[in-house]
Amino acid sequence: MKLISLLENYGNASPLPTPPLLLLTDVSLLKSGKPFFVPDDGHEYRAFPSMAIRICRLGKSIPARFAHRYYQKAAPALNIRDITLLSLLRKESLPWTEAVAFDYSTPTGDFISLPQMGMDDIKFTFRHLDNTGKEISSPIVFDPERLQIGADKAIEVLSRRFTLKDGDIIFLGHTPDSFLLSPRQTVEAFTDTKRNLFVKLR
Numbered sequence: 001m002k003l004i005s006l007l008e009n010y011g012n013a014s015p016l017p018t019p020p021l022l023l024l025t026d027v028s029l030l031k032s033g034k035p036f037f038v039p040d041d042g043h044e045y046r047a048f049p050s051m052a053i054r055i056c057r058l059g060k061s062i063p064a065r066f067a068h069r070y071y072q073k074a075a076p077a078l079n080i081r082d083i084t085l086l087s088l089l090r091k092e093s094l095p096w097t098e099a100v101a102f103d104y105s106t107p108t109g110d111f112i113s114l115p116q117m118g119m120d121d122i123k124f125t126f127r128h129l130d131n132t133g134k135e136i137s138s139p140i141v142f143d144p145e146r147l148q149i150g151a152d153k154a155i156e157v158l159s160r161r162f163t164l165k166d167g168d169i170i171f172l173g174h175t176p177d178s179f180l181l182s183p184r185q186t187v188e189a190f191t192d193t194k195r196n197l198f199v200k201l202r
Contacts, residue, residue: 001026002168003106004158005050005079009148009173018157019148019173022101029169030104035200036080037104038183043084045181048174049126049142049189050077052108053151055168062159067152070164073111074151076124076142076189076197079174080105080181106171109189109197119144119151122191128179129186136185140177147173 003024008016030036038045053071062070079100086099115121124142129135144150149157154172158164179187181201189197 002162002165003028003171004162004168005101005106005171006149006154006173009154010142010175011146012148021158022096024101024106024171027103028101028106030107030199032107032109032197032199034104034107035202036107036181037202038181039082043082045080046083046178047078047080047107047128047181047187048176048178049124049140050079050171050174051075051122051124051142051144052077052111052169052171054111055155055164055170056166058163058165059155060159060163062155062164064152064156067155070155071114071151071170073113074119074122075111076109076126076191077171078107078126078187078197078199079171080107081178107187107197107199108169112191112194112196124189124191124196126179126187126189126197129188131184131186133186137179140175140179142175144172 005022007020009019052075054073082099126140128137185201187199
């Protein structure tokens with residue numbers, strides 16, 4: 001199983017014609033309902049809302065017009081980043097992997113079937129709560145219409161470089177807004193009134 005994350009693909013984040021990508025390992029995944037232990041190292045950790053799609057069939061060099069045949073489900077996700085370390089790596093022009101692809105850095109919610117019209121009507125609302133259930137900051141909505149390249153184009157681009165296989169997960173990008181994480185908090189995501197992602201911070 002491959003985990004591929006597109007960077008700088010939300011809003012007008014990237015000046016490049018196609019966004020850069022990051023390959024994650026399977027230990028980066030954290031299933032909904034499992035806790036995330038905020039490291040006690042004095043660093044600043046932030047969670048950036050994202051959306052994932054799961055590949056459902058084998059494909060290579062897939063044209064965008066056929067890409068919808070290769071995914072049927074989407075899920076809310078988070079990209080948790082060590083902001084302190086990331087700043088240092090950027091300053092030294094070093095790879096980001098250590099700060100953005102560590103163990104359990106990508107909590108992923110329950111995958112839901114997409115409507116026949118595709119992702120047009122799918123939006124995930126992310127909420128950040130304290131231990132009493134009170135919102136700490138304003139909700140963040142992930143709207144796939146704001147992606148620089150959408151799911152179909154992403155599959156076309158990525159399948160030129162990699163053979164996509166059943167079970168591979170593509171993270172389509174993340175919002176510029178984020179939640180500052182501390183223990184005894186919760187991050188959750190909804191589509192309509194159904195909760196698809198729940199992460200308890202410890």
